[in-house]
Amino acid sequence: MAAVFRPVADDLASAGHSVRLDPDPSETHDGRQRAQLILDGEVLGSLVVDPTRGMNTALLLLADLTQDFLVGRRQRQDDGTPWPACVAGHLHPMRIVYGLDDPVWTCPRDPRINVPIGKHPGRPFDLP
Numbered sequence: 440m441a442a443v444f445r446p447v448a449d450d451l452a453s454a455g456h457s458v459r460l461d462p463d464p465s466e467t468h469d470g471r472q473r474a475q476l477i478l479d480g481e482v483l484g485s486l487v488v489d490p491t492r493g494m495n496t497a498l499l500l501l502a503d504l505t506q507d508f509l510v511g512r513r514q515r516q517d518d519g520t521p522w523p524a525c526v527a528g529h530l531h532p533m534r535i536v537y538g539l540d541d542p543v544w545t546c547p548r549d550p551r552i553n554v555p556i557g558k559h560p561g562r563p564f565d566l567p
């Protein structure tokens with residue numbers, strides 16, 4: 440789990456978060472890997488990976504799930520900061536798109552704007 444999740448953890452760390460994975464107490468030995476995502480000392484939720492679906496898909500699912508957890512947390516904290524940030528001037532977060540060859544964050548307004556998961560600068564960035 441830690442290895443698959445690493446690029447998402449890197450992108451969270453770039454945005455200034457401390458990230459940790461803990462063993463998930465709901466482990467059920469069904470072949471899926473589970474871990475609890477601890478962000479800034481708070482349990483954010485359970486991550487699940489099905490290793491039979493391939494690492495790209497697993498990474499996209501983990502990025503998607505993490506983003507959902509973060510949106511919920513920021514709503515509770517009344518924090519509208521998008522994660523991961525899009526280009527300067529875009530107020531939305533970047534999104535993942537399933538079915539691509541490479542796991543990337545994509546601008547929901549312009550799919551030509553994308554950043555590999557794990558290489559996000561952690562803040563709004565300029566177009567190249």
Ligand SMILES: [Zn+2]
Nearest residue numbers: 525529546547
């Ligand atoms: Zn955008």
